[in-house]
Amino acid sequence: MKKIYQHIIDSPKLIISVLLSIALLFFGTGLLAGRIISQKDDGHVPLNLSLNSSNSSIVTEENMREEKKTYKETSKETIPVINYVDVKGAVNRPGIYSFSLEERVHDVIEKAGGLTDTADGNQINLAAKLTDQQLIYVPVIGEEIPEAAKDQQSHPVEETEKDGQEKKINLNTADLAQLQQIPGIGNVKAQEIIRYREEKGSFQKIEELQEITGIGAKTVEQLRNWVTVTGE
Known part of the structure; x- marks a missing residue:
């Protein structure tokens, strides 16, 4: 070692x-x-x-x-459905006012401050329904409503049939102008309705309106008295 x-x-x-x-x-x-x-x-x-x-x-x-x-x-x-009417003539605050589908001419006139002391309320229908872009002209006593105002103030949606029921607008046959007479339906939505029926063929039921942007179930229920998909 x-x-x-x-x-x-x-x-x-x-x-x-x-x-x-x-x-x-x-x-x-x-x-x-x-x-x-x-x-x-x-x-x-x-x-x-x-x-x-x-x-x-x-x-x-x-x-x-x-x-x-x-x-x-x-x-x-x-998405709220906003409608507007133009109130002119013998009201305290003439102007453009929004309204809901349940409101009538009387309601928007109240929004415009009511009738003036010289207004001739007998020439307007305060109970009439409203449509988007409608003109409401209130004449003064002794004044006749101008023809131009009469044309715009007319209410085609209120056209009645023999049984006295309001004539509904047919979603499958109405043109662009007629569709815009439906409360809450402006130019854009009317074009979408026409485009939808061109693509699908036709509306089979009113509920199909929910396929249009901005129209939901609540709005459809409110429009049932205004539109139809048949000849009723």
Whole structure:
């Protein structure tokens, strides 16, 4: 043993070789351990993270589609149908006023401040229904309503049949001007109604109006007394 020890001490090259071998052994062991740890990390944590990210992406896309669908459905109900009439003549505040489908001529005249002291209320029908873009002209006592005002103030929707019932507008045969006589139906919606019946052939039921942007179930119910899809 002493001879071996003495031989090692007397041989510097041998000492260096032994030290290098030991160093390489430690280096190799550390490298192998690091690779094993790296493989564990690659095989477990990133996979879960990848799956979670994928699932999260799927949920987000589904939520977005659902939100768009919900918005589209609710937007039909929340978009208000705004109608306007032009009130002129012997009222205290002439001007343009909005109205709901339930209101009559009397209501918008009240919004215009009521009749003046010189107004001739006998020449106007305060109970008449209103249509979008209608002109309401109130003459003074002794004045005749101008012909131009009579033409615009006429109420085609109130045309009656022999049985005294109001004549409804047929969604399948009415032209652009006739469709705009329906309360709440302006030029844009009238064009969409015509486009819809050209694409679908015809309206089979009044509820199909909900396919028109801005018209929901509540509006359809309000329009039942104004429109038809048959010859009634």
